[in-house]
Amino acid sequence: MVTIKDIAKIAGVSHTTVSRALNDSPLIKPATKKKISEIADTLNYIPNVNAKSLVNQKSYIIELFFSHLSKGTSNSFLGDVIKGINDTLPKEYSLAVHELQEAAADFDNLNRIDGAIVMSQSDQDDAFIEALSKQNIPLVVLNRQLDTTRYRNVTSNDAQGVYKMIHHAIDQGYTKFGLIEGVPSFRSSIERKKGFDQALAEADLTYPPEYIVSGDFSLVSGQKGAQQLLSLPTPPEVIFCSNDDMAIGAINYCLQAGFTIPKDIAIIGFDDIPFSQFTYPPLTTISKPVYEMSKRATELLLASPSEEDSQTQFFLDTSLTIRQSL
Known part of the structure; x- marks a missing residue:
């Protein structure tokens, strides 16, 4: 394994100089830093994180907290978040993943981390976020x-995505829209219904109360919601599901019940999970830029105060993925 002493020997400087140069010390001239960096790259030098953490008083650990890992979080969503963070973190950093409740029960150990990304779903997480902030x-x-605006915040514009998709469906001639909602306390459920209502209101379209049914982001709730909507005397022409898992459950029920999609009933999802393109027919959905959101959040977390501007909230646009279920 290549060490600082090996680099120092080649560069003709002390190992202290090499250490300072690799840690970007202002005491080292830029030309010397450049020379030492080039030697380190040539030798494929890998920093000793334990030693570096002692010098810098950093742990090089970033913690990712989820409100729930088993409720309202699909495997593909979790995978995209972790990949976005890992692809952005410098190689000396490690990523740990925990549920919020688990971390809150052992809060004293959080002092060892260098930063936190909180994957939040509802305002029930606010107490934990506030506690993290108080720990600096x-x-x-x-x-x-x-x-x-107290905290840096990265999310997607869910309402905008649903608004655009419902307008697209209206342009195709549809006028009767049903909705399978997500978990009521989740902000994503609220924002997606907001976009749904806004698009229909602008088109002077209304819906009866029974066209809105409860779901919980699961496949089973999508099946039950579709069954409930399609058993109405006058069912909707389109079912918008607040996530793809529920949309896939809805498609499954429709096919088992003998409905043809989209001839008898059109189905729309949200998220564009990998499996959505393999349903029968392939699912029309709204793409949420989870990977890009995670990268942006990591960049903000690593930015020094001098690199930050006054903006704290960042909204990434969604996009429409039109397939054959609409």
Whole structure:
């Protein structure tokens, strides 16, 4: 394994100089830093993180907190978040993943982390976010739109995506829209219904109360919701599901019940999970830029105060993925 002493010997300087140069010390001239960096790259030098952490008083650990890993979080969603963070973190950093409740029960150990990304779903997470802030742990809230600018916040514009998709369906001639909602307390459920209502209101379209049914983001709730809507005396022409898992459950029920999609009933999802393109027919959905959101959150977390501007909230646009279920 290549060490600092090996680099120092080649560069003709002390190992202290090499250490300072690799840690970007202002005491070292730029030309010397450049020379030492080039030697280190040539030798494929890998920093000793334990030693570096002692010098810098950093742990090089970033913690990712999820409100729930088993409720309302699909495997593909979790995978995209972790990949976005890992692809952005410098190689000396490690990523740990925990549920919020688990971390809250052992809060004293959080002092060892260098930063936190909180994948938040509802305002029930606010107490935990506030506790992190009081510990002076740098943090970014990901996925949930906050009503405060106190914390750096990265999310997608869910309402905008649903608004555009419902308008697209209206342009195709559809006029009767049903909705299978997500978990009521989740901000994503609220924002997606907001876009749904806004698009229909602008088109002077209304719906009866029974066209809105409850779901919980699961496949089973999508099946039950579709069954409930299609058993109505006058069912809707389109079912918008607040996520793809419920849309896939809805498609499954429709096919088992003998409905043809989209001839008898059109189905729309949200998220564009990998499996959505393999349903029968392939699912029309709204693409949420989870990977890009996670990268942006990590960049904000790693940015020094001098690199930050006054903006704290970042909204990434969704996009329409039109397939054959609409």
